[in-house]
Amino acid sequence: MALPDLQQMETIVIKVGSSLVTAGGLGVDQATLNHWAEQIAFLKQQGIAVVLVSSGAIAEGMKRLGWSVRPKALHELQAAAAVGQMGLAQAYETAFERQHIQTAQILLTHDDVSHRTRYLNARTTIRTLLNQGVVPVINENDTITIDEIKLGDNDTLGALVTNLIEADALIILTDQTGLYDGDPRQHPDAQLIDQISVHHPQLTTMAGGAGSRVGTGGMYTKVMAAQRAAFSGAVTYITSGQTENGLKRLFTGDSIGTWLTVEHGRLNARQQWMLGQIQLSGHVVVDQGAAQALLNRHSSLLPIGCIQVAGHFDRGALIAVLNQKGEEIGRGLVNYNSVEIARIMRQPSHQIEYLLGYIAEEELIHKDNMVLIVD
Numbered sequence: 159m160a161l162p163d164l165q166q167m168e169t170i171v172i173k174v175g176s177s178l179v180t181a182g183g184l185g186v187d188q189a190t191l192n193h194w195a196e197q198i199a200f201l202k203q204q205g206i207a208v209v210l211v212s213s214g215a216i217a218e219g220m221k222r223l224g225w226s227v228r229p230k231a232l233h234e235l236q237a238a239a240a241v242g243q244m245g246l247a248q249a250y251e252t253a254f255e256r257q258h259i260q261t262a263q264i265l266l267t268h269d270d271v272s273h274r275t276r277y278l279n280a281r282t283t284i285r286t287l288l289n290q291g292v293v294p295v296i297n298e299n300d301t302i303t304i305d306e307i308k309l310g311d312n313d314t315l316g317a318l319v320t321n322l323i324e325a326d327a328l329i330i331l332t333d334q335t336g337l338y339d340g341d342p343r344q345h346p347d348a349q350l351i352d353q354i355s356v357h358h359p360q361l362t363t364m365a366g367g368a369g370s371r372v373g374t375g376g377m378y379t380k381v382m383a384a385q386r387a388a389f390s391g392a393v394t395y396i397t398s399g400q401t402e403n404g405l406k407r408l409f410t411g412d413s414i415g416t417w418l419t420v421e422h423g424r425l426n427a428r429q430q431w432m433l434g435q436i437q438l439s440g441h442v443v444v445d446q447g448a449a450q451a452l453l454n455r456h457s458s459l460l461p462i463g464c465i466q467v468a469g470h471f472d473r474g475a476l477i478a479v480l481n482q483k484g485e486e487i488g489r490g491l492v493n494y495n496s497v498e499i500a501r502i503m504r505q506p507s508h509q510i511e512y513l514l515g516y517i518a519e520e521e522l523i524h525k526d527n528m529v530l531i532v533d
Contacts, residue, residue, distance in 0.1 A: 161353060161417055162393045164409045167326035169207045169288065171392075172198070173316030173383075174331045178399040179214035179246070185221035186214065186245055190399075191253040194331075197405035198293060199257035204409065207288040209323065211296045211316040212250070218242030239300035250295050260292045265299035271318050272435050272476075281322050288323075313379040314436070317386035317394075321430045328387045329408070330380050331399030336416035337377060339364055353417045356381075356388045361418075384418040389430045394418040429529040432476060432489050440469020440496055441478035441486075442503075442522065449481045452488055453530060458521040459490070461510065464503040471496050473518070479528070490528030493519040 164170070174194065181187040198208050216235060219242025220228060229235055247263045254261045264284065270276045287294045298315050313330060320328040340348035354361060365381035377396075384394035397404055397415025407414055425433065444452070448463025459479060471477060472495045479488040494502065494514075499522060502513050507520040 161411070161413060162327065162395075162419065163411070164206070164327070165204070167206060169209070169323060169325040170201070170327045170329055171209045171211060171316055171320045171323075171325045172329045172331065172405075173211040173312060174213065174399055175312070175333070176213040176217045177333045178331060179212060180217040180221070183217050183220065186218050186249040188249055188252065191249050192256060194399070194405070195250075195253035195257050195259070197403060198254075199259060200406055201409060202259070202291070202293075209284060209288070209294050209296065209319060209325065210250070211312055211319055212246065213297070213312040215239045215242040215246050215297055215300055218245045236301050243297065243301070246297070247295070254293060260290075262287050262292050262294050264294050264296045265301075266296060266315065266319075267299045267302065271322060271431075272437065274431065277322065277431060284319075284323050311379045313383040314386065317383035318434055320387040320392045321390040321434045324390050324430075325392055328383065328392055328394045329405070330383065330394065330396045331404070332377075332380065332396060333398065333400065334377065334396075335398050335414075336396050337364060337381070337418075341366070351416050352413050353419060355421055356385045356394070356418045357421055361385075381418070386434060388418075388420045389425055389433045391420055391425075393420055425529065428527075432491075432529045433531075435476055435489075438469075438478050438489065439471035439475035440467065441480050442467050442492075442499065443480045443482060443484075444487075446482060449487055452479070452528075456525055456530065458525040459523040459528065460507055460520070461499070461502040461522050462504060462506050464499065464522055467496055467499045467503060469496055473498075477523075479523070486531055488528055488530040490523035492523055493521060 178190060179186060201208055216238045219238030222241050222245060223238060229238065251261050266280065270280055284294050296319055298312060316328055316330065335350055337351045338348040339351055342348040361381055362378065365377040380396050387394050395408065395415055395417050401414055404414060442464045443466035444459065444463045445465050448459060451457040452459060473493060475492055476489060477492055478486045479490065481487050498514055502510050505513060511517040
């Protein structure tokens with residue numbers, strides 16, 4: 159299979175990590191940002207629209223506050239993010255101003271992409287900025303996001319943004335050369351992988367690694383981001399952000415990292431949104447017959463096939479559908495709340511009105527509001 163051609167792409171998302179942005183935690187590295195801005199200006203001259211997802215706010219805040227060790231207390235992490243975001247935005251504006259390119263700062267949380275209306279608003283805003291020739295610089299809103307400071311990473315955010323705007327590629331710049339077939343720190347003979355499918359069965363095993371001292375991500379999170387970006391048909395490229403003119407070389411066809419390619423076509427916009435969510439409202443468990451009907455015939459989910467419900471959610475919530483082994487086989491938008499489902503599960507659809515006093519739909523989840531997860 160031929161390597162993806164960056165010259166044929168219209169929109170790309172570039173994600174850069176904390177270690178690169180802040181020179182390993184010493185503070186924003188202006189020279190490095192200037193170098194990336196110059197290369198992004200080159201890509202824009204070739205007709206490629208670019209969105210930049212950047213880590214580094216907490217690391218810069220630590221430097222400005224004189225903290226040598228990343229704090230664990232939530233309020234201290236939020237304070238560092240608030241202070242550091244000022245410096246990060248200023249540094250990017252300075253870097254791109256040298257290239258006569260306007261920038262815009264966008265701070266997102268996963269709540270912004272889980273709520274359908276806010277999701278659409280964010281997409282419209284970013285697309286409008288791109289149409290105006292602006293480079294959006296996106297970061298997680300760490301000053302208010304509790305869960306994502308503790309558990310999240312900007313690799314995931316990069317993939318969510320890729321799906322949000324349906325970009326052609328996600329380029330992850332890291333302090334590693336790319337993906338190897340083994341951990342090069344433990345296996346000196348490990349080989350760099352030029353190209354591999356995001357659906358390769360051994361992919362996550364190859365990516366089992368650790369993150370840097372400053373950031374929270376590792377190669378594993380980058381591979382997971384690539385799999386998430388594949389929902390919208392986007393390929394992912396992982397390479398070193400320290401490579402001289404790496405983005406320019408990538409544009410001219412040099413192989414200096416790892417392409418993670420996609421075998422399947424892109425899902426529709428609603429399916430992308432559903433699969434892209436990190437946190438769901440709850441789940442239902444279905445029996446074997448219902449699971450087979452969903453996976454083999456793409457049927458709607460009827461209450462008679464549901465044997466368990468978990469979580470507290472309202473009608474219209476996005477929930478997971480699990481088989482009896484606890485494996486997620488799909489997710490969708492429910493027609494009934496969790497209390498109602500507990501009353502009508504295992505029952506035929508004609509009993510819904512008798513049990514609830516009304517009937518909204520015959521299905522728990524209509525097939526048009528469901529996306530299946532197939533290995």
